[in-house]
Amino acid sequence: MTELAPIFVDILLPVFGLAGIGLLIGRRMDLDPAPLAKVAYYILAPAFFFDLLRDADVASEVVAQMAIVMGMTTVVVALLGLAAGRLFRWGYSITAATVLVAVYGNVGNFGIPIVAFAFGENSLPLAGISFLIINFAAFMIGVTAATWRTSSPGRAIFRALTTPTVAVLPIAMLFNVNEARLPVFADRAVTLLANAMIGVMLVTLGVQLARMQRPRFIKAVWISAGLRLLIAPAIAAAAAATIGLSGVPGGVTILQSGMPAAVFAALIAIEHDLEPDFVTTTVLVSTVASAFTLAAIIALL
Secondary structure, eight states, rough: OTHHHHHHIIIHHHHHHHHHHHHHHHHHHHHHHHHHHHIOOOOHHHHHHHHHTOOOOHHHHHHHHHHHHHHHHHHHHHHHHHHHHHTOOOHHHHHHHHHHHOBBBBBTTTHHHHHHHHHGGGGHHHHHHHHHHHHHHHHHHHHHHHHTSSSOOOHHHHEEETTTHHHHHHHHHHHHTTTTOOHHHHHHHHHHHHHHHHHHHHHHHHHHHOOOOOOOHHHHHHHHHHHHIHHHHHHHHHHHHHOOOOOHHHHHHHHHOOOOOHHHHHHHHHHSSSSSSHHHHHHHHHHHHHHHHHHHHHHHO
């Protein structure tokens, strides 16, 4: 208990605090999260990842190991979601929604600051790499599950490849490999935008949570939250131990694998009319419960 208290206060409380501020002002001022989300998605996030990855010094072997662990974790959790749907006879829509929330962790506006607070700012490149890997894999599997009966899986892959954060990756890598620099004025502008991302995304998360309505507490919610918060990091830990991914890279990978369900999963569910009330409830439940599960994971790492 003495170990968990400083973890919660020093690492998790700042993150939950900013999200709480967003939740409060979202309800008091009836804010629309869409403009904030678009600014973060199309401007701040690409600037953040460009600024982060252009100077990153991470061995390609470590990146490959992280990709293997996170890819395995995502696939296994998706299969477990499918198995749960068959076992409990949930039907297509609840099963697909379970897969969506089970694979799509909030590795951006939750994961990145928590990793930074837990492992130090030097871990940010690893947090950024894990974000890109998990977001890409989860987007493909999640959107494919949501649109399996109405759209082509190839469309999900195309959308994942053309998201702003993925699109900026090759540019950042070119700067990294060639040790190139932007002009001073552009470099400072990018840095200012990058520094704004985490705070804006956390407040936006709170505003988005404030707009969620009609909680739907059914058995599938608890199973989906359990897959996301407990099973996924356990699978990641086992996979990391198997291939020898340890130290900070292993810790970052396991911690990111245990993040709560992403608000973006709810947006996908709403867009495709895939049990949006169920997905929204799972996001809320997993976000609240993650205050305890993430503290435990950090204490064990």
